[in-house]
Structures are given as C-alpha cells and as structure tokens.
Amino acid sequence: MAAAKDLAEKFWDIQINGSHAELLPLFADNAVFEDPAIGRVEGKPAIAKLLAHLDKLFGDNPPEFELLEVAGDETIAWSRWIWKRPQGDVEGVGLYKVQDGLFTSYRDVFQVPEEI
Numbered sequence: 001m002a003a004a005k006d007l008a009e010k011f012w013d014i015q016i017n018g019s020h021a022e023l024l025p026l027f028a029d030n031a032v033f034e035d036p037a038i039g040r041v042e043g044k045p046a047i048a049k050l051l052a053h054l055d056k057l058f059g060d061n062p063p064e065f066e067l068l069e070v071a072g073d074e075t076i077a078w079s080r081w082i083w084k085r086p087q088g089d090v091e092g093v094g095l096y097k098v099q100d101g102l103f104t105s106y107r108d109v110f111q112v113p114e115e116i
Helices: 002-017 018-028 044-058
Strands: 025-036 040-043 064-072 075-084 091-098 102-110
Touching: 002 018, 002 040, 002 091, 002 102, 018 025, 018 044, 018 102, 040 044, 040 064
Parallel strands: 025 102
Antiparallel strands: 025 040, 064 075, 075 091, 091 102
16 A cells, blocks of 8 residues: 555646645645745645635646656655746656645755746
C-alpha cells in the first residue's frame, strides 16, 4: 500500500482536470502549503482561501501541467511536473507528507518565472 503516492496521484488528477478548490478535501486541518511564488500558508481555512484565490486568478485560463512522475510510500511522496506556459515551461518538484490519508505538508520547489 502506498497511501502518500495514491494521494499525490489524486492531487495531480484534480490539478490537471479540475479546479484548485477541489483540492481542499485532500488537506488535513493543520496542513502547511508552501510554494516559492506564494509563500507559506498554514491551516485548512487559509489553504481554502488560497485555492479559491487561484481559481479566481486563473479564471477561464487555468494553468496547464504535465505530470512526469510520482513516487512514494505510506507517508511521503514526491512528484516531478512541468507547468506549460506560452512564455516558457517551468519544471518543478512537489513534496508531500501524509498522515491519516490527508496532506499535512505540501511543498512545491521550482524557479519562479519573472512573469507569472
């Protein structure tokens, strides 16, 4: 069984095919969300606000991602992905910690483009 890997794969299915707000049920109440373009967001209510903001920000033009790989075990997973942009692709890595079937930590690592 690979609970963290399965949750990361579910995350990416939603990220590629759904809205940011649909990701919220994957996070624990005390989760931490970290992104170099956004910063650190702590707690599910703050993550909910962030995800709603991202949906509003991207509106009818959601970001396009390509998932390259996902690996993990029961509590830790990682992914490699590409954010496809007209101004140039951005490659990144996602790091995930899972407890009781939910993300307690989500961290993206990538070089922030000058224009987002």
